[in-house]
Amino acid sequence: MDILKIGEFEILPGEQRKIDLPVAKLYTDANVSLPIHIIRAKKPGPTIFVSAAVHGDELNGIEIIRRLINEKKFKIIKGTLIAVPMVNVYGVVNQSRYMPDRRDLNRCFPGSAKGSLAGRVAHIFLNEIVKHCDYGIDLHTGAIHRSNLPQIRADMSDAATKELAEVFGVPVVLNSNLVDGSLREAAVRNETKILLYEAGEALRFDEFSIRAGMKGILNVLQHLGMKRKTSASKKKVVPFIANGSQWVRANASGIVHNIVNLGDQITKGQVLAEIGSPYGEVIDAVKATRSGILIGKQNIPLVQEGEAMFHVAYFSEDDEEIAERIETIHDQLLPDNED
Numbered sequence: 345m346d347i348l349k350i351g352e353f354e355i356l357p358g359e360q361r362k363i364d365l366p367v368a369k370l371y372t373d374a375n376v377s378l379p380i381h382i383i384r385a386k387k388p389g390p391t392i393f394v395s396a397a398v399h400g401d402e403l404n405g406i407e408i409i410r411r412l413i414n415e416k417k418f419k420i421i422k423g424t425l426i427a428v429p430m431v432n433v434y435g436v437v438n439q440s441r442y443m444p445d446r447r448d449l450n451r452c453f454p455g456s457a458k459g460s461l462a463g464r465v466a467h468i469f470l471n472e473i474v475k476h477c478d479y480g481i482d483l484h485t486g487a488i489h490r491s492n493l494p495q496i497r498a499d500m501s502d503a504a505t506k507e508l509a510e511v512f513g514v515p516v517v518l519n520s521n522l523v524d525g526s527l528r529e530a531a532v533r534n535e536t537k538i539l540l541y542e543a544g545e546a547l548r549f550d551e552f553s554i555r556a557g558m559k560g561i562l563n564v565l566q567h568l569g570m571k572r573k574t575s576a577s578k579k580k581v582v583p584f585i586a587n588g589s590q591w592v593r594a595n596a597s598g599i600v601h602n603i604v605n606l607g608d609q610i611t612k613g614q615v616l617a618e619i620g621s622p623y624g625e626v627i628d629a630v631k632a633t634r635s636g637i638l639i640g641k642q643n644i645p646l647v648q649e650g651e652a653m654f655h656v657a658y659f660s661e662d663d664e665e666i667a668e669r670i671e672t673i674h675d676q677l678l679p680d681n682e683d
Contacts, residue, residue, distance in 0.1 A: 346388060348424060350380065350472050355424075358386040365472060367433070367465055376434065378469070381413050381427040389423025390568050392479040394561060395469075396428070398450045398527055400435015400442070401546040405483025408557040423570045426473055432465070439547060441487070451523070453530035470530050479508065479568065480531050480538040481561055485553070486545050489644040492655075493606040493637075493670070494543035494556040500585060505537045511567040512539060512560040513581040515669045516639055516657060518589060539564075545643065555677040581673065584659050584666045589639065591652035592616060596628040600645045604654070607674070608638045609667040616654050619647060634658055637666050 348355040353363045364377035394412070396405025409429040412418060430436045432449050443449055447462035455466030474480065486492040497520035498509040509517050520540070522529040531538040541560065543553030565571040598619040604610065610632045617630045630653060640655030647653060659666060 348382065348384065348391075348476060350382070350426075350476070355382050355384055357384050357388070359384050365468070367468055368461060378428060378433065379430055380473070381409075381429075383413070383420050383425045383427075385420045385422045385424070385570070387422035389570055390478045391424040391426065391476050392481070392565070392568070392570070393426040393428060393473050393477045394481045394483065395431050395473075395527070396483040397430045397432050397436050398482065399448070399484065399546070400430075400432040400438065400440050401488060402441075402483075402485040403436075403547060404485050404544040404550055404553050404557065405541075406430060406436070407549055407554050408483055408561070411554070411558055412561060419572075420565070420570050421572055423568070424476075425565070425570070426477065428469070428473060431469055434461075441546065450527055451525035453525055453527050454533070466527075466530075469527075470534070474527075474531050474534055474536055477531075477534075477536050479564070480536050481564065482527055482531075482538060482540050483557060484540060484542050485548075485550075486542070486640060488546040490640060490642050491545040491550070491606060492542045492553075493639040494541070494553050495639055495657075496560075496583070497540040497542060498538075499532070502537070505539070508537060508539055508564055508567070510583055511563050511580075512541070513563045513583070514541075514543075514556055514560060515581060515583055515666060515673060516586060516637065517583040518586045518639075518657065552674055552678055556673070559677070581669070584661050584669070586636075586639075586657035586659055589636075589655060589657040590634065591640075592630060592632060592654040592656060594619060594630060594647040594649050594651045594653050597647060597649045598622075598627050600642075600647050600653070602641070602645075604638055604641075606638055606641060607667060607670040609635075609663045610638055610654075610656050611635045611663075630654070632656060635663055637663055637670070 443462040452462040452466040455463040495516040500519040544550035636656040
C-alpha cells in the first residue's frame, strides 16, 4: 500500500487529514507547528504541494488555500494534494515578512536540521513536504505597501514548467531565474516542477488576486488529471511571456499622485506619476523609460528620490492586446465591478 509519511503521521490513499507538523518551540515553551491539509485520492497519480505565507505578511495565499479546501464540490480523483497555508507561522502571528531571527525564510533553503531557526523550518518543509512532490505552487504577494498584478514567475526554459505556467491561466508570465536559497530553487533541485504566483499586497486580501489564484490552481489540477474538468470551464487563457521587466524609480522626493493602475498599457515617455511638495507645487514627473504593461507599483503616497515606484514588464506582443486581456479576466472574476 502506498503510505504517505509526513513526520510521524501516515496518510493512506483515499484519506483526507489535517495535521500539525511540529517545527520548534517558543521561549514560552509553547509548541509551533505547520498546519497541513492532505487530500489523497484512492487512485495513484501526481503529488502536488500548494504553499502560502513563506513570507508571513503575505496573506492572499492563506485565503486561496482556505477557500480551495473548503469548496463543497472540490474533490481529487487521483494523486495527492498537500496544502500548507502557513509555512512561516511565526511571521503570520507577528504580521511580519521575516522569521523571529530576522531571516528571510525564502533565502534559507535547503536549510539545516541544526542551523538557525529559519534554516530548521526550511529543512523541515523541504524534507517533509517538497521531497514527496512532483509539482508545487508557491503563493506570494507584493511586499508591504506594494501591489503586484496577478502573475506567474517560472523557469520557462523547462518545457514541463512552461506548460504548467501557461495552463495556470493568468495573462502575464515572467521568465524568472532561480534565486539562491529560495524554495523554488530547492524544489527544482528536488526535480519538483514549481510555479510562483505573485498577486496583491502584503497584509491585505485582494479579491481579484484570490480568485485568479484559486482558478489557476484548479486549472493546474485539471491539467494533471487530478480533478475532473467542469462544464463551467471556460476558454483557456493564453498568457503573454515577458521578455524582461524593470522598476521605474523616483527622480525626486515628495508626495505622490499616481496616474496609472496595475494592468495598464504603458508607453515610453508616458507620465506615470507626479511628485509634489507639501505646499502643492509639482516638483517633477515620473516617466516610463520603455513601453510595456504595469505589473507592480508602490502604494504609499510618499517617496524618496531613488525609490522603486513602478514595475513595468516588456513583451514582444502587442501591449494593447495584453491590457485588454487583463481587463477581460478582471471582469470575468469580478463581474459588475464587484470589489
